[in-house]
Amino acid sequence: MKSYREELWFNTKKRREYINITPQVAEAVRKSGIQEGLVLVNAMHITASVYINDDERGLIADFDEFLEGIAPYDVDKYRHHRTGEDNGDAHLKRQLFGREVTVAITKGRLDFGPWEQIFYAEFDGSRKKRVLVKVIGE
DSSP, X not given: OEEEEEEEEEOOSSSSEEXXXXXXXXXXXXXXXXXXXXXXXXXXXXXXXXXXXXXXXXXXXXXXXXXXXXXXXXXXXXXXXXXXXXXXXXXXXHHHHOSEEEEEEETTEEOOOTTXXXXXXXXXXXXXXXXXXXXXXX
């Protein structure tokens, strides 16, 4: 079995952003040379997520509204802020959207269902963060 590792780096302009990273992940799979296997895509920060869904702007706005409704940004709301941080909401949002996704690789390509795309979700932006792409297989 072979493996390949790559890091994707992001420094978002806004506190919350949703970025389609499917092309970067597909390129990492291509560079790996692996034809049959799996790719793990993992947000390496506890205030960001990786998820799979449709790349439709209305849906992405709905996700953001949903998350803000459940865990709004509010510097006075969270006990976590007693540590000097102001990102308690981002930690909760990450728990809801998850840490990572795994996608099958078939014939050297991402093996998706209809409309599926990979996204990086940033919940505490304006600083440099990374995503791990780990490809394994033959």
